[in-house]
Amino acid sequence: xxxxxxxxxxxxxxxxxxxxxxxxxxxxxxxxxxxxxxxxxxxxxxxxxxxxxxxxxxxxxxxxxxxxxxxxxxxxxxxxxxxxxxxxxxxxxxxxxxxxxxxxxxxxxxxxxxxxxxxxxxxxxxxxxxxxxxxxxxxxxxxxxxxxxxxxxxxxxxxxxxxxxxxxxxxxxxxxxxxxxxxxxxxxxxxxxxxxxxxxxxxxxxxxxxxxxxxxxxxxxxxxxxxxxxxxxxxxxxxxxxxxxxxxxxxxxxxxxxxxxxxxxxxxxxxxxxxxxxxxxxxxxxxxxxxxxxxxxxxxxxxxxxxxxxxxxxxxxxxxxxxxxxxxxxxxxxxxxxxxxxxxxxxxxxxxxxxxxxxxxxxxxxxxxxxxxxxxxxxxxxxxxxxxxxxxxxxxxxxxxxxxxxxxxxxxxxxxxxxxxxxxxxxxxxxxxxxxxxxxxxxxxxxxxxxxxxxxxxxxxxxxxxxxxxxxxxxxxxxxxxxxxxxxxxxxxxxxxxxxxxxxxxxxxx
Amino acid sequence: xxxxxxxxxxxxxxxxxxxxxxxxxxxxxxxxxxxxxxxxxxxxxxxxxxxxxxxxxxxxxxxxxxxxxxxxxxxxxxxxxxxxxxxxxxxxxxxxxxxxxxxxxxxxxxxxxxxxxxxxxxxxxxxxxxxxxxxxxxxxxxxxxxxxxxxxxxxxxxxxxxxxxxxxxxxxxxxxxxxxxxxxxxxxxxxxxxxxxxxxxxxxxxxxxxxxxxxxxxxxxxxxxxxxxxxxxxxxxxxxxxxxxxxxxxxxxxxxxxxxxxxxxxxxxxxxxxxxxxxxxxxxxxxxxxxxxxxxxxxxxxxxxxxxxxxxxxxxxxxxxxxxxxxxxxxxxxxxxxxxxxxxxxxxxxxxxxxxxxxxxx
Numbered sequence: 027x028x029x030x031x032x033x034x035x036x037x038x039x040x041x042x043x044x045x046x047x048x049x050x051x052x053x054x055x056x057x058x059x060x061x062x063x064x065x066x067x068x069x070x071x072x073x074x075x076x077x078x079x080x081x082x083x084x085x086x087x088x089x090x091x092x093x094x095x096x097x098x099x100x101x102x103x104x105x106x107x108x109x110x111x112x113x114x115x116x117x118x119x120x121x122x123x124x125x126x127x128x129x130x131x132x133x134x135x136x137x138x139x140x141x142x143x144x145x146x147x148x149x150x151x152x153x154x155x156x157x158x159x160x161x162x163x164x165x166x167x168x169x170x171x172x173x174x175x176x177x178x179x180x181x182x183x184x185x186x187x188x189x190x191x192x193x194x195x196x197x198x199x200x201x202x203x204x205x206x207x208x209x210x211x212x213x214x215x216x217x218x219x220x221x222x223x224x225x226x227x228x229x230x231x232x233x234x235x236x237x238x239x240x241x242x243x244x245x246x247x248x249x250x251x252x253x254x255x256x257x258x259x260x261x262x263x264x265x266x267x268x269x270x271x272x273x274x275x276x277x278x279x280x281x282x283x284x285x286x287x288x289x290x291x292x293x294x295x296x297x298x299x300x301x302x303x304x305x306x307x308x309x310x311x312x313x314x315x316x317x318x319x320x321x322x323x324x325x326x327x328x329x330x331x332x333x334x335x336x337x338x339x340x341x342x343x344x345x346x347x348x349x350x351x352x353x354x355x356x357x358x359x360x361x362x363x364x365x366x367x368x369x370x371x372x373x374x375x376x377x378x379x380x381x382x383x384x385x386x387x388x389x390x391x392x393x394x395x396x397x398x399x400x401x402x403x404x405x406x407x408x409x410x411x412x413x414x415x416x417x418x419x420x421x422x423x424x425x426x427x428x429x430x431x432x433x434x435x436x437x438x439x440x441x442x443x444x445x446x447x448x449x450x451x452x453x454x455x456x457x458x459x460x461x462x463x464x465x466x467x468x469x470x471x472x473x474x475x476x477x478x479x480x481x482x483x484x485x486x487x488x489x490x491x492x493x494x495x496x497x498x499x500x501x502x503x504x505x506x507x508x509x510x511x512x513x514x515x516x517x518x519x520x521x522x523x524x525x526x527x528x529x530x531x532x533x534x535x536x
Numbered sequence: 537x538x539x540x541x542x543x544x545x546x547x548x549x550x551x552x553x554x555x556x557x558x559x560x561x562x563x564x565x566x567x568x569x570x571x572x573x574x575x576x577x578x579x580x581x582x583x584x585x586x587x588x589x590x591x592x593x594x595x596x597x598x599x600x601x602x603x604x605x606x607x608x609x610x611x612x613x614x615x616x617x618x619x620x621x622x623x624x625x626x627x628x629x630x631x632x633x634x635x636x637x638x639x640x641x642x643x644x645x646x647x648x649x650x651x652x653x654x655x656x657x658x659x660x661x662x663x664x665x666x667x668x669x670x671x672x673x674x675x676x677x678x679x680x681x682x683x684x685x686x687x688x689x690x691x692x693x694x695x696x697x698x699x700x701x702x703x704x705x706x707x708x709x710x711x712x713x714x715x716x717x718x719x720x721x722x723x724x725x726x727x728x729x730x731x732x733x734x735x736x737x738x739x740x741x742x743x744x745x746x747x748x749x750x751x752x753x754x755x756x757x758x759x760x761x762x763x764x765x766x767x768x769x770x771x772x773x774x775x776x777x778x779x780x781x782x783x784x785x786x787x788x789x790x791x792x793x794x795x796x797x798x799x800x801x802x803x804x805x806x807x808x809x810x811x812x813x814x815x816x817x818x819x820x821x822x823x824x825x826x827x828x829x830x831x832x833x834x835x836x837x838x839x840x841x842x843x844x845x846x847x848x849x850x851x852x853x854x855x856x857x858x859x860x861x862x863x864x865x866x867x868x869x870x871x872x873x874x875x876x877x878x879x880x881x882x883x884x885x886x887x888x889x890x891x892x893x894x895x896x897x898x
Contacts, residue, residue, distance in 0.1 A: 339751055363753040377751055380744035382812045387737055394734045395753040402734040445752065 031094070033058045033189050033221045034079075034110075039088035041074055043432065046423055048074040049085070052247045054240055056190060056221040061212060063232045063253070064225050065265055066242035067464035069422060069434035072225050075242065076192050079223070080112045081105035092189070111183030112192040119179055121168030126150035128167050129182045153181050157211050173204030177211050184215055191215060191222045195462060197231060201324055201490070209235050227464055229258055241265055266466045291315065292351045294484040295367060295453045297336060299345035306331040308344050309510035311503055313453055313484040318475060320499030320516070321488045322525050328508035329488045330372060333455045336486070337369035338362040349452075363396055368451035370442045372458035372488070374435070378442050381431030385421065386412045388430045389444045396449065415444035420470065436467030443474070454478065455486040460494065472498060492522040504528050548806050551858045552821040559825060559850075560584075563832035570835070579708040583831065585716075591827035592719035593618070593774045593791075595820065598798040599726050600656075600770030602819045603763040605802050608743040608811025609663055609670035611764060614771040614798060616681025617655050618791025621648040621775025623685040625701070626694045626785035635698040644701070649772045655681065656768015660761030674764075678795070685787030695784035705780030715777045722773060726766070727816050736814075739763065743811030801826050804854060825854070 032055040041049040049071045056062050064072050077083040079090070081099030090097050092108055099105040102112070119128045126147045127134075135145040150163040159177055167175055176196045183191050193212070197205045212235060216222060224236060232239065232253070239256055241248040241264040248264045256264075293312035301308030306328040313319050321329045334340040336347065338356040347356050349365045356362045359369070371377035379388050389412050394403055403411075412426045419440040421433075430441055439459060446454060456475070460468040475498050479485055489495050495502060496516065504512040504525060512528050514520060544550060563583070564570035573582035597614045604611045628644035629635055655677060662673035707714040730736030741749045742756045749756050771791070779785050803809060804825060805818030829850055833843045856862045 337751075359751050360753040360755060369751065371748075371751060376745070377747050380741045380748055380812075382744050383737070383741060387741070391737075391741055391749075391754070392752040395738065395749075395755075397734070399733050399735040399738050399759075402732070 030057050032056060033093060035091040036079065037089050039075065039078055039085045041078060041083060041085050044428070047245055049078070049245045052242065052245070056223055058189070058221050059216055059219045060237040061216055061222045061224055061235050062238045062240065063236035064223055064240050064242070065232065065261065067265055067436070067466045069437065070242040071245040072242055073194060076194055076223065076225065079105070080110055080192055106186070109187065109189035110192065111186060111188035111190070113176060113179040113183070113194065113196055119167055119175055122166060124164050125161060125167050125170070125178055126163040128178055129153060129185060153185055157181055157214055171204065173200045173208060176208055180211055180215060184218065184220065188220060191220050193222060193224045195225050195227070197226055197228060205231065227462060229261065233258065262465055265464065294350060295336065296348040297345065298348065300335050300342050300347060301344035302331070302335055302340055302342050305340060305508065306335065307509040311510070311513070313486060315482050315484050316479050317501065318479045318485045318487050318499045320495035320502040321486065321505060322492055322495050322502050323505030323529060327505040329505055330457055331508065332505070332510070333369060333457050333486060333488060336362070337367055337455060339369065360395070363392065363449065366450070366452040367455070368392070368446035368449055368453070369455040370446060370457060370459055372461060374438050374442060379430050379438055382429055384427050385416070385430050385433070385441055386426035388441050389415060389448065392445050393449050411448050415447060419444055436463035439463055439467070439471065443471070451483065453484045453486065457488045458490065460489065492525055496520070496522060548815065549818055549821060552805055552818060552825065555854050555857060556821055556825045556828065559828050559832065563828065563835055566832065567835040575711065578711055580711050583835070585713065587824065587828050587831050588716045589713045590831065591823055592715040593778050594794060594797055594801065594827060595719040595823045596722055596770045596774040596777070597794055598801040598819050598823050599723050599816060600767030601798040602802045602807055602814050602816055603726065603730070603739060604767045605807055605809060606739045606743045606811055606814035607760050607763055608746070609760065609764070610674065610799065611659060611767045612671065612674040612795050613655070613659060613677035613681055614767060615791035615794045616678050616685070617652050617768055617771035618775035618778055618794060619685040619787050620655065620681050620688070621652045621772040622779030622790050623688040623694070623785040623787050624648045624651055625776055626696050626779050627688050629696045629698050629701055630694050635696060636700060638700050641698055641700040645776060648776060649769065652768045652772025652775065653765055656765040657761060659768065660764030663764060664757040664760035682787060685785070685790070689785050689787050693784055693786045697783065701780050702783060705777045715781070718773060718777065722770060723816065723820060730816070740812050740814065797826055800851060804858070
């Protein structure tokens with residue numbers, strides 16, 4: 027494999043954005059028949075490099091060679107025609123078209139000038155069967171899970187005889203079984219000689235699937251390694267540029283004295299038999315000041331639905347909410363905010379940030395909304411607040427006037443956090459706050475959760491990663507099939523296995 | 537010097553203003569005395585004043601339209617509201633015993649504006665309350681409004697002969713046409729309301745991402761109802777000026793197609809139809825551009841039957857010149873190319889210009 031000629035070589039790629047050099051003299055190469063993981067923290071330049079590769083961005087300098095010949099892609103279409111196919115984080119397919127149409131869009135088999143539908147479906151089914159995906163190809167793509175959608179995108183890429191397949195965080199919203207399905211399909215593609223560039227934030231996935239790793243840091247190349255030669259610790263070190271100190275510090279067991287913290291105290295927020303038909307079955311949960319309550323469960327088990335009911339994002343049709351023991355009506359997010367409940371949605375882009383507004387505007391949005399439009403926050407006060415949180419959360423680049431869509435995922439997440447922290451919430455609900463962000467930022471956010479709880483805030487912490495929930499929570503509510511099946515104190519003897527067992531068995535509340 | 541030029545051309549209002557200037561200069565070359573302003577009986581006269589005077593109606597409608605578009609909506613009913621407002625005012629005045637009674641005229645104005653506000657709120661209710669797509673919701677009133685105007689005037693053209701009412705459209709105050717003063721006042725009011733309070737940012741947030749705004753605690757529905765209501769109010773005022781100017785109500789032709797000119801003015805001014813960021817000053821320039829174009833078409837002696845086509849050509853050219861991608865292609869990469877942002881360069885307002893965004897998704 028190593029003596030083969032690279033199918034793709036990028037040399038000295040430099041790309042600048044307003045106020046930032048996203049890439050500086052970066053080299054990257056891909057060999058046929060390998061999975062090449064591109065690693066780095068948020069803002070390291072991974073996505074930018076891939077966008078240069080796929081023609082979405084034009085590099086300021088540097089060369090790209092495909093099969094030894096210099097190429098220049100001005101548009102994604104050109105790249106695609108040259109044999110570079112892409113699957114973006116948010117799958118780039120049309121969910122309102124059928125699976126078959128998605129695979130052959132723009133290349134439909136024709137007969138007498140009209141689309142030959144039967145042939146189209148037959149070929150689509152055949153193609154998917156080769157990848158051992160058995161689905162109805164005439165159904166709308168949107169009716170299938172994100173995992174299937176990703177695989178359809180890969181199937182399309184294979185059918186156009188792609189030489190290079192770019193997968194930008196394909197697994198970030200998939201559960202474990204879906205990931206292994208996806209990897210199976212990726213291995214098929216690799217066997218077919220496709221060079222796969224793969225971005226993920228899950229280290230174990232890198233070691234499971236990749237053959238080679240390129241690490242970027244702050245827009246610069248750190249190095250290219252064979253996966254087998256690079257121990258995990260070294261990889262993380264290369265990515266964050268310092269020792270694992272930051273991570274290890276978090277590993278120290280949290281103060282478990284917290285159980286005492288909550289005793290004989292009225293919960294800050296308590297849900298009593300709260301539920302909504304078709305969303306989540308009635309559940310009861312109490313969250314105390316200084317307490318982190320974790321929600322564990324598989325994807326689709328109702329974790330987010332619980333959060334949305336508590337925040338009034340969805341209207342409950344059952345039960346009630348008590349704040350400091352008093353019954354309150356929380357029928358809208360606005361109502362929840364009035365009782366100092368805050369909610370960071372898992373979908374930063376669609377439910378969190380307003381992309382074209384600046385970092386400053388996004389940070390003050392919730393506070394301003396609560397004050398009403400007629401009482402604007404004085405500009406000086408805004409600048410103070412924003413500057414304070416930009417430095418406290420280390421938002422990078424530290425420019426309050428940058429449009430928030432130009433920030434990397436981790437920094438966008440910090441902007442979301444800043445938005446809620448300035449409202450000084452009593453209960454902060456964090457739905458997947460560490461998803462799709464790098465180890466460094468992840469550690470920072472986890473540390474922040476601990477700090478906030480120590481400062482007396484109540485937190486509801488949702489994550490697909492059990493380890494994370496276990497590490498941070500004092501109490502864990504376990505969900506299965508849109509029902510809270512168990513609530514356990516996170517004391518000695520509680521570990522991922524036990525929680526998994528509860529999820530698997532669906533044991534009722536004891 | 538070079539730096540200054542770059543800053544200047546990078547400003548989001550540079551191209552609209554440059555094109556407006558070009559239009560005015562062309563008009564001046566074609567027709568003599570274009571820039572001449574004379575004072576007669578303490579009032580200003582001249583082609584430029586006429587542009588302002590005839591532009592007042594469009595200005596009002598476009599200001600309301602800007603805020604609606606910023607919430608990623610659109611208001612197609614403004615022309616119909618112009619007609620309804622004029623019809624009701626003229627109908628009321630025509631039934632007065634003394635058409636010159638100031639009290640009667642004020643009542644007529646209040647009634648017309650009241651109805652316009654109700655119609656605007658109706659649009660807002662359909663869009664925000666019922667959840668109908670804005671283009672469909674306001675299309676309802678576009679059709680029904682003309683019918684309502686016809687109903688009020690009983691299908692006739694009502695003419696009025698009222699000195700106080702005529703003042704609105706043709707009178708002068710401190711040497712300036714009253715209509716221009718009204719339009720300027722409403723525009724200033726809108727600017728103050730949106731930029732001196734947090735309203736502008738909240739509107740932009742709702743237009744930029746409605747769901748995120750709701751989850752941030754913004755009463756998105758209320759804001760939408762507010763902007764449609766304001767748009768109705770603006771169209772109502774415009775209807776008064778229009779009908780006062782022609783001294784009568786014509787349910788068929790008052791404000792016909794004005795929604796299209798208004799949308800055009802908003803877009804030329806630099807507010808994206810997708811919603812979000814809006815600029816009222818851009819809209820003002822856009823309105824002046826369209827109005828001077830309309831005026832100079834007459835001045836240049838373009839035959840009426842081809843004037844629409846001529847206008848379309850100029851507007852197309854204007855849109856192309858404003859597109860950074862087009863400028864880069866035609867005038868060659870370096871000088872006018874969409875400024876490839878440089879490291880360390882503060883992202884000025886220019887960076888927000890829609891055309892500057894390089895975001896292509898495969």
